[in-house]
Amino acid sequence: MATPAPARTPSKSEPPPPDGPLVAALGGFRLDPKRSYTAQVHDLLLQAIVRGTLPPRTALSEATISKLIDVSRTPVREALALLADEQMVLIYRQVGTIVAPVRMQLLEEGRFVRSTLECASHVQLVQTITPEQLAEFGQIVRRQRDAVDSGQVDQFSELDELMHRRLFEFAGRGHVWEMLEPIKRQFDRVRWLLLGHVAGHAERALGEHEQMLAQMASRDVAGLGASVLSHINHITGHLSALREQAPESYFSD
Known part of the structure; x- marks a missing residue:
């Protein structure tokens, strides 16, 4: 099955789940000021996706992630773009981002x-x-x-x-x-x-x-x-x- 086109929107009958999984997966994480913030956000999200603490089709809110780990939205956006390149997340323009299914x-x-x-x-x-x-x-x-x-x-x-x-x-x-x-x-x-x-x-x-x-x-x-x-x-x-x-x-x- 081909990767969805970026402009496609999720079905209205399947609304994104709340931010609970993000809180469980990312709560308590502290950034290392000596390392790239983008790399740290990428690694954190990647591990949570691989281990299933962020299950497939979980909504990934830039704003929520930024707030949970106390970082600006720029490294979060960059990390999500990297994960999209790796086919671990799906980004829907003007709609949002979800964890990709297997x-x-x-x-x-x-x-x-x-x-x-x-x-x-x-x-x-x-x-x-x-x-x-x-x-x-x-x-x-x-x-x-x-x-x-x-x-x-x-x-x-x-x-x-x-x-x-x-x-x-x-x-x-x-x-x-x-x-x-x-x-x-x-x-x-x-x-x-x-x-x-x-x-x-x-x-x-x-x-x-x-x-x-x-x-x-x-x-x-x-x-x-x-x-x-x-x-x-x-x-x-x-x-x-x-x-x-x-x-x-x-x-x-």
């Missing part, structure tokens, strides 16, 4: 790119990984187990991100992970939604991480390649369950 086409593109690059990188890494790197990998997975056992979904997701980034860095490809960041954002949004809506998703992901760790340790090249591919594809495999539980408006084909 676009299935972008999700599939992110899955394809991530599965291709992670499989290739990890299959090479398994042949060169050092005992120190294996130990760090194992420590991250153990911390994930603690997070799952204690029901700390946010911490598990952060550790998941750390684990995948470190595996690229172990292979000397930290810049590839940075390249992946904007491509996989729709993918990350679905991952957070799965953790919040689909029972057992974190436990299943953890089991796959533990399997990948064991295969790294045993230098099982073929097994690891299959596990990485399955691990990434499971995200989209759980979409049907997610779409049954999350509001229909969260997605766009």
Whole structure:
């Protein structure tokens, strides 16, 4: 489905929700005067969108955002323009801005790119990984187990991100992970939604991480390649369950 033209207006039968989600997502944030205000507003809104604290189709009022974080409207406007370029928000001229729904086409593109690059990188890494790197990998997975056992979904997701980034860095490809960041954002949004809506998703992901760790340790090249591919594809495999539980408006084909 094509991105809506900027001049299109939302349906009158679906009025924007109130500013409650913005207050919950941004309340209490304090700007760092030493950093770019535009960059900080962008990062704050991006994280809230990816983590679902600003759900799809939430109205984003420039005035409300400016008031909540005590900044002029200029950096807010600039941050929203950047997010629109990244297809994370939709801006309707003279009407307003909303959080973009998860676009299935972008999700599939992110899955394809991530599965291709992670499989290739990890299959090479398994042949060169050092005992120190294996130990760090194992420590991250153990911390994930603690997070799952204690029901700390946010911490598990952060550790998941750390684990995948470190595996690229172990292979000397930290810049590839940075390249992946904007491509996989729709993918990350679905991952957070799965953790919040689909029972057992974190436990299943953890089991796959533990399997990948064991295969790294045993230098099982073929097994690891299959596990990485399955691990990434499971995200989209759980979409049907997610779409049954999350509001229909969260997605766009």
